[in-house]
């Protein structure tokens with residue numbers, strides 16, 4: 001495999017949606033069935049022009065809803081075709097029923113999810129309530145900080161989903177508008193290198209194989225359903241290793257390294273903030289400012305939310321005194337957001353038991369800026385000083 | 401219609417051995433799934449009225465109408481007949497060549513008499 005380093009000649013100014021559409025062109029799935037929804041629309045719109053311009057040999061199915069988009073994708077994946085769709089927010093919600101059928105039937109579909117707040121009240125801007133609602137649907141979930149990561153995650157997602165040890169569908173999450181419509185320099189790879197990296201779609205058995213008839217999606221009652229779900233759970237466990245080894249392979253190809261998460265100035269940090277998605281950029285900037293003032297703060301940016309890398313997180317955060325978990329979604333459980341409750345559960349077993357508090361922020365696209373992150377870190381410093389939490393859940397940037 | 405087909409997946413198989421995602425890696429497996437004990441009413445065929453029009457055979461949702469030489473109705477496959485009554489309903493002869501009778505009564509009679517099919 002040829003090694004393409006980050007050569008400026010390979011960089012192009014692209015929005016997140018353009019980068020993802022570009023990745024889809026390079027993947028050239030056999031089937032794309034999609035329905036437009038803001039802020040994802042451009043991905044499938046741009047991709048459909050590739051189809052009509054003959055740049056890809058993909059069967060493009062414009063369907064009447066996201067429920068149909070996911071259903072058509074499930075059907076085509078089962079028939080032996082590499083299949084993709086893309087969505088956001090309420091579109092993802094409308095796919096709900098079929099999300100579970102895709103994962104339960106073990107179909108390696110890859111879907112970019114351009115994160116947007118779920119209505120209501122009606123809102124089209126970024127938060128993670130859409131993807132977080134699907135966190136128990138048996139899909140791999142990779143989060144991206146910027147267009148570059150969204151582009152890179154697309155190819156890795158194809159390999160992860162289709163890996164024989166995994167065979168689970170995968171979502172590539174990117175923040176609506178902030179990433180999807182923001183333009184940045186993206187290092188792209190050659191079409192040939194991508195072809196070689198992703199390889200051919202190999203399914204165990206295809207519905208269209210008349211030599212080997214089979215049934216997919218039969219009634220699965222008390223006598224078998226539990227075993228099938230147990231196997232699905234194990235596939236998610238196994239996917240963690242696969243994600244790491246594919247990241248290593250991708251690094252050789254691209255020169256860009258990926259893991260389960262990324263640490264920033266975490267080694268000697270006393271205060272850690274944990275984030276998903278584009279907020280990591282703002283947090284990195286703020287951390288630099290606060291470090292200059294002597295505040296020992298670092299960041300853990302989670303890339304892989306499903307599977308949840310509990311062992312690795314426990315180790316990476318064991319040495320800090322205080323953790324502020326940033327959730328761009330509320331779970332309405334009355335005890336904070338989904339990332340918070342899972343991370344708290346992980347740290348329960350940690351011998352050091354850092355203090356952990358939750359910051360829910362940015363709902364419905366509410367801006368998150370260095371001033372707010374600084375405010376949060378100063379509050380976390382107060383918690384460290386006091387040695388105890390005032391409250392589990394804080395709402396950052398809301399008008400009181 | 402031998403009804404001898406093996407189940408392609410063992411009921412005692414652990415989760416590691418099962419084909420993934422609920423897939424059944426074989427065709428025609430409904431034959432191995434005996435649905436005859438669902439029946440509460442049973443079709444009884446009267447050969448003497450039957451004109452072999454095949455309506456019952458075409459409509460039976462369980463392929464449970466037994467044929468001889470592919471053209472002559474000779475009874476029902478009670479391993480799979482669910483007793484839905486469709487065959488009796490569509491039978492065009494007068495009187496009907498298929499009657500629906502109580503399954504329990506029929507089994508009682510079978511047990512008493514020697515006339516088992």
Ligand code: SF4
Nearest residue numbers: 450451453454456491
């Ligand atoms: S429908 Fe009635 S007459 Fe026609 S083949 Fe069946 S039993 Fe005979």
Ligand code: SF4
Nearest residue numbers: 460481482484485487
């Ligand atoms: S009762 Fe229903 S299942 Fe039984 S033979 Fe008649 S049509 Fe078929």
